[in-house]
Amino acid sequence: MTHVPSTVDTLRWGRLPSARAEPVATVASGAVLTMDTLSHEGALPDQGRDPLAFFARHGVEPLPDLLDVVPRLHRAPDDGPHFVTGPVRVEGAEPGDLLQVDVLALDRRADYGVITDRHAKDVFGADRPAGFTDPVVSTFCRVAAGRAHLDGDPRLSVPVAPFLGIMGVAAGGDEPHSGPPGPFGGNLDLKHLVAGTTLFLPVLAPGALFYAGDPHFAQGNGELASTALEAPLRATLRLTVHTGRFDLDAPVARTPASWIVCGLDRDLGRAVRAASAAAVRLLGNDGIAPDLALAWLSVAGDVEVTQVVDGVLGAHVVLPRSVDLLGVP
The missing domain is CATH 3.10.28.20 (Acetamidase/Formamidase-like domains)
Incomplete structure (x- = not known):
């Protein structure tokens, strides 16, 4: 089985692969692979861009690969927040085909995660009700017995239901911003894509050039605070190409x-x-x-x-x- 780790050679930060991107791995249609994904929480400038210090305040250590890539990966100020693993070339995939992504397993790489309300980007934007505090508020969550518990109030917990916020294929000659989704997939934030489900994507470039990122432990429809429960995952996926003409405007x-x-x-x-x-x-x-x-x-x-x-x-x-x-x- 092909394994794609999360390293400086397999990740992008804030941009999605373009049709010109060099694949980090190649698989046959129908192959199963694992992909390691990283959360961006604790690594962004508005959190100090120092994950070791950020997570030390909560008594945990970040993943070694996060500590390795943060100082080495380029991210421009106007790029998106997400780490993206890939792309992976799928043999035989051509524009007009359909890429079937079967989500076989999503394994937690940590027992904690973060929900961050960035007020400029949340559901309220400029129309903010009274009572909110700092412009960036990160809530730490600890996982135990299948539930994520929010620091700050013992009544607040949610079942863990991991999924990848970003799954997509390359499109066009430029590297898209990692934030907005599109016909290519990308940052769909579709909470239903848990293990045992399938995503269908229109192939837009030779080889499809599949990528994944923005791992979540849980999310509600809407993602109102601007993030879900952001936390790293190892994804086991099967990539299958269906040849022909498929009329999809979105996944x-x-x-x-x-x-x-x-x-x-x-x-x-x-x-x-x-x-x-x-x-x-x-x-x-x-x-x-x-x-x-x-x-x-x-x-x-x-x-x-x-x-x-x-x-x-x-x-x-x-x-x-x-x-x-x-x-x-």
Whole structure:
């Protein structure tokens, strides 16, 4: 099995791989690989860019690979916050194909994580209610017995449900900012992508050039404080190429019970409409006329807000697996 560690040679900080990026590994279609991912919390300038000191205040030591890469990786002031592992070239993938990413396992690399409210980027922005304090507030969380417990109040905990906030493929000649998601995937922050689920991405460059990052232990729909529970993961993934022409404007996910059709736009209403239009179009692949498709979505589909804090906002439509949207196994 191919293993991609999180090192200065396999990571980018704040930018996503472009179509010109050199792959850090190559795998055959259908291969299983593991990828180590790092959280950016404790490493950013507004936290002192000193993870050793940041985590020492909470009585823990950061991962050695985080300590190694922070002083050695370049990150411009206007780049995104995320460490991104990859890209991985998938043999045979060509533009127009579909890349299937099966999330087989997500193993915690630490027993702690951080939620940071950066007021300029959270759900309130400039329309902030009274009572908030510093412009950057990091809440430390400790994991025990399958739950993450927030420092500050013993009543506040959440079940751990790890997923990768960033999974995507390369697109275009420039390296995109790691923050906004797009048709290529990227920073989707789709909390449903836990172990046992699948993400489908349109291949936009030869070899697909898959990458992953922004690991989370938990997140609510919306990601209201501007981050989820950020914490490092080791991901075990299967990458499979489906050849042909696939009409995807945004990624599609599949869980044991549901299809999830994503919509992306800087306006949340337009994101909802984009997800709905994509769902109607994909239902047409299974022979369902648009009027009937929308009627079914109105009673069987659920619209959820993916996130509202990444510049490009996300919404998704969740619908039952009783239909086949993509025609792939």
